[in-house]
Amino acid sequence: xxxxSMAITVTSGKGGVGKSTTVASLGLGLAQLGYKVCLVDTDxxxxxxxxxxxxxNRIVYDLVDVIEGVCQLRQSLVRHKEFPxxxxxxxxxxxxxxxxxxxxxTAVVDELRKExxxxxxxxPAGIEGGFRNAIAPAxxxxxxxxxxxxxxxDSDRVIGLLEAANVKxxxxxxxxxxxxxxxxGDMLSVERVQSHLxxxxxxxxxxxxxxxxxxxxxxxxxxDAKSMxxxxxxxxxxxxxxxxVPFLELEETNLITKIKRLFSIA
Amino acid sequence: MSIVAFLNMFGRDKDEPTAVTADDRLSLVLSFQRSDxxxxxxxxxxxxxxxxxxxxxxxxxxxxxVIPQAKERTTIINASIPVRLKEPI
Numbered sequence: 001x002x003x004x005s006m007a008i009t010v011t012s013g014k015g016g017v018g019k020s021t022t023v024a025s026l027g028l029g030l031a032q033l034g035y036k037v038c039l040v041d042t043d044x045x046x047x048x049x050x051x052x053x054x055x056x057n058r059i060v061y062d063l064v065d066v067i068e069g070v071c072q073l074r075q076s077l078v079r080h081k082e083f084p085x086x087x088x089x090x091x092x093x094x095x096x097x098x099x100x101x102x103x104x105x106t107a108v109v110d111e112l113r114k115e116x117x118x119x120x121x122x123x124p125a126g127i128e129g130g131f132r133n134a135i136a137p138a139x140x141x142x143x144x145x146x147x148x149x150x151x152x153x154d155s156d157r158v159i160g161l162l163e164a165a166n167v168k169x170x171x172x173x174x175x176x177x178x179x180x181x182x183x184x185g186d187m188l189s190v191e192r193v194q195s196h197l198x199x200x201x202x203x204x205x206x207x208x209x210x211x212x213x214x215x216x217x218x219x220x221x222x223x224d225a226k227s228m229x230x231x232x233x234x235x236x237x238x239x240x241x242x243x244x245v246p247f248l249e250l251e252e253t254n255l256i257t258k259i260k261r262l263f264s265i266a
Numbered sequence: 267m268s269i270v271a272f273l274n275m276f277g278r279d280k281d282e283p284t285a286v287t288a289d290d291r292l293s294l295v296l297s298f299q300r301s302d303x304x305x306x307x308x309x310x311x312x313x314x315x316x317x318x319x320x321x322x323x324x325x326x327x328x329x330x331x332v333i334p335q336a337k338e339r340t341t342i343i344n345a346s347i348p349v350r351l352k353e354p355i
Binding site for chain 2: 149152153156157160185188192195196198
């Protein structure tokens, strides 16, 4: 690949909106496109990416070991079984976020830039030390938001903190969208969320039961050909890589749905 | 059971919602957060507006509403002040 390495922090403020799901799928999506990708789990003490990728049994060293000089950086990287272009730098599970500083994480990411095209940093929830570590090395940020008021309010706060930290390129991914609820006025629309946050829209991911299965099996949903969420993540990965990909049509448009809607039963 | 408690069962004593739609509520929530506005500040703002009207020769003849709204990354403070010119004494 002949382009500058890019570090992207995936963050949200609020927990449980789908950050790690997004990082795992986008990492695989970019690796499928042929890029060398490293995922960095910065949620020290509460790591998840290893489970999302099915790599939990292969971890020997972690991020804190690298920072403390217990091992070389390359020794800590866990390669994906099917996609060796994808590597994971796992977080320590039995340590604390305070044991890593923004400068130390930046130094690790700078080292990763020499080998990888994309470095995706999975930020912990919240806006404390772990979040500050995660945004320190970022060239750009992806904000994962659910279309509900608590998530949007937290994201609005995070945008302010990112801008204060000089991260100017911030993109929005609206996750867990339910078109039926939006249509009935029970959920904020993607357009309204984007209008309130006033940042560019990178992708829209529908609510999908297959995501629960994927996080339990350790196979990111992007590998599930039948999943709409997987398709949406695949499109987002292509947009990150610079492709112009149209947004998915999330509304079901088959004949039965149209008839049901006509009689107000869908 | 007291009469008040009985009426409360039917929601007679409940606070009014801050906004009707989710979008309006989000707009209000974001404007409060972005501008560090709270109910106390809005009350003080309202009092000062009434004083200002008096200074400019107007009587306030109805309820003064001060509603912050978020538009993109800016907060717009909308004030609705029903006034009438002061009667000459």
